[in-house]
Amino acid sequence: MNAPDTLAREKFADLLALTREPFPASRKAYIPGQLHPELRVPVRDIALTNGETVSVYDTSGPYTDATAVIDVRKGLPSVRSAWIEGRGDVEHYQGRPPVALDDGQKSDDAARLAALRAEAAALQRQPLRAKSGANVTQMHYAKKGIITPEMEFVAIRENGKREWMAQYQQDAAREQRLMGNPLGASIPKIITPEFVRDEVARGRAIIPANINHPEVEPMAIGRNFLVKINANIGNSAVTSSIEEEVEKLVWSIRWGADNVMDLSTGKNIHTTRDWIVRNSPVPIGTVPIYQALEKVGGIAEDLTWEIFRDTLVEQAEQGVDYFTIHAGIRLAYIHLTANRRTGIVSRGGSIMAKWCMAHHRESFLYEHFEDICDIMKQYDVAFSLGDGLRPGCASDANDEAQFAELHTLGELTQVAWKHDVQTMIEGPGHVPMHMIQANMTEQLKTCHEAPFYTLGPLTIDIAPGYDHIASAIGAAMIGWMGTAMLCYVTPKEHLGLPDRDDVKQGIIAYKIAAHAADVAKGHPGARARDDALSQARFDFRWQDQFNLGLDPETAKEYHDETLPKDAAKVAHFCSMCGPKFCSMKITQEVRDFAAQKGLAEAQALEQGLHAKAEEFQQGGGSLYVPIKRVD
């Protein structure tokens, strides 16, 4: 191992140590289950300076638990193992024998690769699969009426600790005024385990949780739950260490990624995936065709069903929770894209288009769809049915090609459900604001309310460098309208590969979009955090305002740029109006005024003034005094 490598390792080890720091004033807490008392559902409790505690949804896993001992070479604790094995329908087996090609044709030399693999030898697990004839999907249990620990976990997680919210929800008139508009969603006040089961059974939600990913903290993707976000990561050209790859994951979930997709296409792809899955408390998704393509040296037409199938099994055994599979792009749809402004922009979509054209035959993904289902249900891998024909610009939005594929995805959803395989549907992409609703409506109708998982959508095309913003607008809207999970877009979209800060910028923009959607839908647990933050702002509890925000560090840093002193963080003013005059200070005087006068007098006053105003209006401006000229 050469010197720069060691350097990189140290640098990333440092970063990892850094991102393990709990958020300011925050402490990890766990809520136990009732049906399944052994559950430990994580939340982040934020201690405010006024003695209150605000408890929020927490995607960051054990990494922000100060008491957790973590060794990335061993992986996270297997919280789900007992549940999975307790169901009695799985078996350990030797698994598919690994081959050199699993790490691609571009892998490091054998010695280096062996070293990389050895580095995390303790991560190897003997895979599980369903016993012969068994089906181990959450959907299968749900349809049989079984409430799994995963379902109760999700219910508790969606509710969080609601007790602290009560004080922000006391005013009935205000609650009435602010009542959300669910636009067809049916979000109960409290999510019960039975509600989760029912949503999973009818296919309106999924819980991605491969039986070979026991480290996962279960979460739900469905329109009647909190809107989730996904971040994409991929391996670097030069993979230097396990710490570096795990750090990308930890960084993403720290800022709020509910799911992470590993879109690696480079070297050592199998080994890297081992590292990621074993250290991930969130579901991991992949696009298996990317790895399959690596195995055939990047030549799309050389792909075969056998190679693809083998790759699915390989990844299912590793514990990938959902697969993007572009089975809806059929030979007959390809010509529909010929007159598009930007043709086919999905990488998976173009691989399959190229294959279909080269062989002049129907997609093997479509033809083998039931074979694929048969693999998925042995591991509980969920489908993320890919939209290979999604528009690549506003001008191609909602066109014939896009909707033809969506229609096929709806058909395939029903095939998947026949096998009790959990399924979500991927969506665009690029859609101007006024066409977003049509998109959502079409998806709900065509795909039978299977969860929608959209990329953005970007509302305009002229913002390269700022596409996280152009797309957060569309994401917030489609989230309100019914999308269950939003795939983030970073500032580097269309331009290059995101770095650490770009990933954070993308995630924060999407947490904003998801939360805006939750508030608009009227999710009963969403708005209280806004209220707590606004109350802190009004009370000049600056630290609380920072700590309740999505990014406490940046908020504090911005504040300190103008008023750096500690005194300013307890000062009853801010940099906008200065100490002498402060609009929030005046409001206290308004309250004193209203209290002093009494409401009765204030109302009488109001009536009197209304009368006066009417008189004024009717008199055509009796108060008018001709202006005195000033020359």
Added chain:
Amino acid sequence: MNAPDTLAREKFADLLALTREPFPASRKAYIPGQLHPELRVPVRDIALTNGETVSVYDTSGPYTDATAVIDVRKGLPSVRSAWIEGRGDVEHYQGRPPVALDDGQKSDDAARLAALRAEAAALQRQPLRAKSGANVTQMHYAKKGIITPEMEFVAIRENGKREWMAQYQQDAAREQRLMGNPLGASIPKIITPEFVRDEVARGRAIIPANINHPEVEPMAIGRNFLVKINANIGNSAVTSSIEEEVEKLVWSIRWGADNVMDLSTGKNIHTTRDWIVRNSPVPIGTVPIYQALEKVGGIAEDLTWEIFRDTLVEQAEQGVDYFTIHAGIRLAYIHLTANRRTGIVSRGGSIMAKWCMAHHRESFLYEHFEDICDIMKQYDVAFSLGDGLRPGCASDANDEAQFAELHTLGELTQVAWKHDVQTMIEGPGHVPMHMIQANMTEQLKTCHEAPFYTLGPLTIDIAPGYDHIASAIGAAMIGWMGTAMLCYVTPKEHLGLPDRDDVKQGIIAYKIAAHAADVAKGHPGARARDDALSQARFDFRWQDQFNLGLDPETAKEYHDETLPKDAAKVAHFCSMCGPKFCSMKITQEVRDFAAQKGLAEAQALEQGLHAKAEEFQQGGGSLYVPIKRVD
């Protein structure tokens, strides 16, 4: 003058030189008038590498005209003087005698202030006003059926050069599919000068253009025009030079601010304003009560109508184009805010609330509203009727206080219109997505379609440090629904004072929101730029993609981080998929495929496959082959 001062001056002189650089591949061009042939309506022509020219709306004024000679100590050329004087209804007069207090009680010492004033002595103009009995507002002319040069200027500016768009609008089916949803707006295909006149006459649009601001390039604010954005600037604690103040303005309009509000509250406020207005090609707005408050040493209850009135005249003579006046916050409404979570957050609103409470009487702004109109119409200053009771958090959105004031603003609009004074209405602030439409509907109804000018709105409260994004979501939506101008929000909102980069971030976020709204409304000139950019992206014309974006520098910089070499800017691939495999490259193969096969064959193929698929579905999955187990 001490050394650091000189340093600062040099630094900002450098910055100003920098922001005078035209955008890459861009050239300022001017379109002449037809009714008024002397008009020179600015556009920015972007030369693409394929020989096309894309022409876009340009707010940056003469600063980006490589041929313009600019001296900030003399001010910009007075493009409107001949039009204003040619109408024969104005007179020069000596003007209100300046007093020391105009620069506030906190001004620099007399010697320093004298030096600052002397620095730009050439900026002084003898003010104009309407001749006795005359009314010089654009609305007055419009109602009389006169199409002023300002109106024709606006018409030409809104249309821009449409010729280049034709190639992007040839496909009738595509245009039909993408047709906007105007949600009640009535945007004609081509804006005629007569249409502008009519919109101004009925109060649905304003052209802020004080007769004492002849430097302005006229623009319109109205829902049937392009959505505009406003940026706020304010003087620094230490005003070092005229260059520094002008630089803030130039920086804002460079990135696309259509209007700039000078919210200075510090030292030398009058002198700074002279510098800004004389060097501004965009309308300048102010909140006169801020300066009036400075004159009474910051004690709200010491404000009087006389001091306020004098301040209006002072600023009208300087050439301010619109005044935010919080005349809708009445004594009787104040107690309605007592139970709010964050009370009164508008600075102007709280000043007036404090005044009303202290004196226990009706607001002098409300009582003297017709007096104010009388001043406005002598100079053509437009009203921006302030929303002093706007919500300061989501929880206070659309409440009784907010709508009570909005109702009064509607009454006052009619009073203003009686005097032919141009009027727009300021709006919130903080509104969750699902309550935005109600807000817009109420404003349109209550205020008789007078242009709405909203701050955001912010859709959530938990994003301090990212409120430009949280509010861009709301801004895009309300812009689509009918708001005419969006007041930007920077990342520092709620935390501190924006620096140069924050201003840019805020403006870009709002250009995105405004453009997204224009596209959604179906503005006939909006979408072509997106198409041109997407076409460039598809054709791998990287430089064109950067140059057509809102921020070419950042786009190029991001691209170069991953692929720095010049060769990469002409390469037919990007960093996402690499040279070997590229989805866009494949699309060309699709086109060849579609062309080769011929549409007829493709259609036959499609039908054949449909039949096959049906057979497949009906057969319940006849292609199903039991999976071979791999243990």
